[in-house]
Amino acid sequence: SYVLPQPPSVSVAPGQTAWITCGGSNIGSKSVHWYQRKPGQAPVVVIYYDDERPSGIPERFSGSNSGNTATLTISRVEAGDEADYYCQVWDITSDFPVFGGGTKVTVL
Amino acid sequence: QLQLQESGPGLVKPSETLSLTCTVSGGSINSGSSYYWAWIRQPPGKGLEWIGSIYYSGSTYYNPSLMSRVTISVDTSKNQFSLKLNSVTAADTAFYYCARLEFRSIFDYWGQGTLVTVSS
Numbered sequence: 001s002y003v004l005p006q007p008p009s010v011s012v013a014p015g016q017t018a019w020i021t022c023g024g025s026n027i028g029s030k031s032v033h034w035y036q037r038k039p040g041q042a043p044v045v046v047i048y049y050d051d052e053r054p055s056g057i058p059e060r061f062s063g064s065n066s067g068n069t070a071t072l073t074i075s076r077v078e079a080g081d082e083a084d085y086y087c088q089v090w091d092i093t094s095d096f097p098v099f100g101g102g103t104k105v106t107v108l
Numbered sequence: 109q110l111q112l113q114e115s116g117p118g119l120v121k122p123s124e125t126l127s128l129t130c131t132v133s134g135g136s137i138n139s140g141s142s143y144y145w146a147w148i149r150q151p152p153g154k155g156l157e158w159i160g161s162i163y164y165s166g167s168t169y170y171n172p173s174l175m176s177r178v179t180i181s182v183d184t185s186k187n188q189f190s191l192k193l194n195s196v197t198a199a200d201t202a203f204y205y206c207a208r209l210e211f212r213s214i215f216d217y218w219g220q221g222t223l224v225t226v227s228s
Contacts, residue, residue: 043205088215
């Protein structure tokens with residue numbers, strides 16, 4: 001089945017930028033969605049359809065998708081951004097959803 | 109605002125059946141259109157895994173890796189859908205989430221999740 005590698009962890013200082021990648025063969029041809037999951041809370045969509053941001057999500061969150069890599073970018077990182085982030089696509093071949101392994105973002 | 113809430117036993121014995129219910133509030137499970145209702149799980153230290161989904165009409169589709177052990181059903185009168193996973197083992201220990209799925213697209217609303225431990 002389709003595999004979406006993500007780095008297990010990313011550490012970033014407050015005020016800096018965090019880049020979280022999601023790899024996949026020709027992922028640029030698919031729509032990528034990103035979820036933020038904090039302990040004890042429901043996962044939240046932070047980016048959908050590659051680069052769309054839901055209402056209520058800060059402009060600091062942005063997304064891009066091209067070639068074999070999709071990227072979630074968190075600018076001006078805040079302590080409250082510390083969470084696990086997951087990418088997700090729909091695998092047309094198997095016709096079901098696939099998630100990346102998740103990236104833990106730690107704010108130093 | 110749509111809300112989903114999982115409920116069910118937090119401890120299940122090996123070889124028995126795991127049963128969970130998701131109650132939907134703030135909207136109707138009959139919303140139809142392209143929305144399905146889904147179960148997703150995350151074993152400790154591992155990634156998210158889609159278990160299966162159901163349409164309000166009862167049409168289902170499952171992850172092939174779990175298909176032989178999974179049943180998802182819907183009760184529109186109670187605005188609920190349910191998961192049954194039989195013959196569980198320790199490998200089924202996980203956080204279980206329910207979510208709304210825009211078909212072939214995004215999980216736009218999620219429950220908080222519930223931890224189910226398989227142990228004797």
